[in-house]
Amino acid sequence: MKAGAGLLSAVVLFLLVGAVWSQRPLRPKKPTKRPPSSRRPSVPRPSVPRPSVSEPSEPTDLPPVILGFPDIYEDCPKVCTCSRNYPSALFCENHNLREVPVIPGRTHYLYLQNNFITELTPEPFVNATEVRWINLANNRLHRIDKQVFERLPSLLYLYAQRNQLKEVPAGLPTCLEQLRLAKNRITSIPAGAFNKMGNLTLLDLYHNQLSDSDLPKNTFRDLSSLMQLNLAHNVLKKMPPGVPNGVIQLFLDKNRIDSIPKQVDNTINTYILDYFAGFSHLAFLRLNYNQLSDKNVPKPSSTSRLSWTFSWPTTTLICAHVQQSPGAPAPQPQHHRE
Numbered sequence: 001m002k003a004g005a006g007l008l009s010a011v012v013l014f015l016l017v018g019a020v021w022s023q024r025p026l027r028p029k030k031p032t033k034r035p036p037s038s039r040r041p042s043v044p045r046p047s048v049p050r051p052s053v054s055e056p057s058e059p060t061d062l063p064p065v066i067l068g069f070p071d072i073y074e075d076c077p078k079v080c081t082c083s084r085n086y087p088s089a090l091f092c093e094n095h096n097l098r099e100v101p102v103i104p105g106r107t108h109y110l111y112l113q114n115n116f117i118t119e120l121t122p123e124p125f126v127n128a129t130e131v132r133w134i135n136l137a138n139n140r141l142h143r144i145d146k147q148v149f150e151r152l153p154s155l156l157y158l159y160a161q162r163n164q165l166k167e168v169p170a171g172l173p174t175c176l177e178q179l180r181l182a183k184n185r186i187t188s189i190p191a192g193a194f195n196k197m198g199n200l201t202l203l204d205l206y207h208n209q210l211s212d213s214d215l216p217k218n219t220f221r222d223l224s225s226l227m228q229l230n231l232a233h234n235v236l237k238k239m240p241p242g243v244p245n246g247v248i249q250l251f252l253d254k255n256r257i258d259s260i261p262k263q264v265d266n267t268i269n270t271y272i273l274d275y276f277a278g279f280s281h282l283a284f285l286r287l288n289y290n291q292l293s294d295k296n297v298p299k300p301s302s303t304s305r306l307s308w309t310f311s312w313p314t315t316t317l318i319c320a321h322v323q324q325s326p327g328a329p330a331p332q333p334q335h336h337r338e
């Protein structure tokens with residue numbers, strides 16, 4: 001009987017505990033929207049000067065993300081910030097993003113720099129037909145789907161420096177004006193990548209792994225507005241062929257260039273001109289840290305406005321100046337060929 005009573009009380013106890021347990025309130029669900037009282041004010045980001053150290057392992061060391069105000073613009077992605085003062089801008093930089101949020105149709109300026117984005121696919125850009133600038137610098141991009149650009153017919157500036165691209169993206173919009181792809185791992189340029197890009201003024205391929213075979217003669221053929229071409233810090237052994245001769249700034253330092261070829265000018269047959277003879281607006285030329293010496297650099301022809309300054313040690317370091325003749329007109333950016 002005593003054992004029976006003990007068993008009974010154990011059963012009762014068990015039931016009681018079970019009842020109490022089942023009455024514990026469920027954990028409240030996280031509110032999907034912040035209540036108005038707990039909204040954090042928008043804090044201007046401190047403009048701390050960046051220390052010039054090597055790239056951190058994480059793109060941003062900033063404090064936790066401050067969410068935007070979804071009530072200002074209903075279409076503002078939760079992971080971005082929208083501003084009443086800049087209705088056409090979407091601020092998604094420094095937000096530790098791994099993918100691109102859906103871009104509202106009103107966006108003209110899209111800030112996505114300093115995140116962990118690995119690829120661009122067309123889906124988020126379905127309504128993004130008005131986008132003019134995209135800053136994707138310092139992400140982990142290794143792929144850009146060609147169809148992305150079909151959705152961006154108004155794109156003028158594409159900044160994608162400091163990523164992991166292995167080639168120049170294909171299908172770039174022909175209206176592009178600035179393309180920055182410095183500090184990627186680019187070893188190839190798809191055939192025709194820059195075709196019909198007659199409005200491109202700036203092409204920055206600094207610090208990639210481009211070699212001579214990646215730059216066939218017609219690579220830059222259509223870039224009639226190009227003003228700045230940066231091919232510094234690649235692995236070129238030769239001067240790049242077919243550089244549009246309206247360029248104002250040409251950067252070729254830190255390659256392995258060992259000579260500057262002479263060119264036969266077919267239009268006047270008998271004359272042999274140096275590489276730069278046709279460059280009517282060249283004002284800045286950088287050739288430092290190559291393998292040039294005064295033996296393999298031709299004397300500029302009389303038609304060229306170039307003059308050379310050789311600096312120590314001449315085998316690795318050559319600076320070249322262009323002397324503007326006095327009274328020469330200021331360089332015109334557009335469509336100048338001679």
Ligand SMILES: *[C@@H]1O[C@H](CO)[C@@H](O)[C@H](O)[C@H]1NC(C)=O
Pocket residue numbers: 102105126127
């Ligand atoms: C694109 O815009 C249309 C029209 O404004 C809207 O109905 C649709 O939801 C938008 N799509 C996305 C993915 O935002």
Ligand SMILES: *[C@@H]1O[C@H](CO)[C@@H](O)[C@H](O)[C@H]1NC(C)=O
Pocket residue numbers: 174175176198199
């Ligand atoms: C180039 O720019 C001009 C002037 O802004 C514009 O009219 C033209 O449509 C542009 N070309 C392309 C291919 O977008």
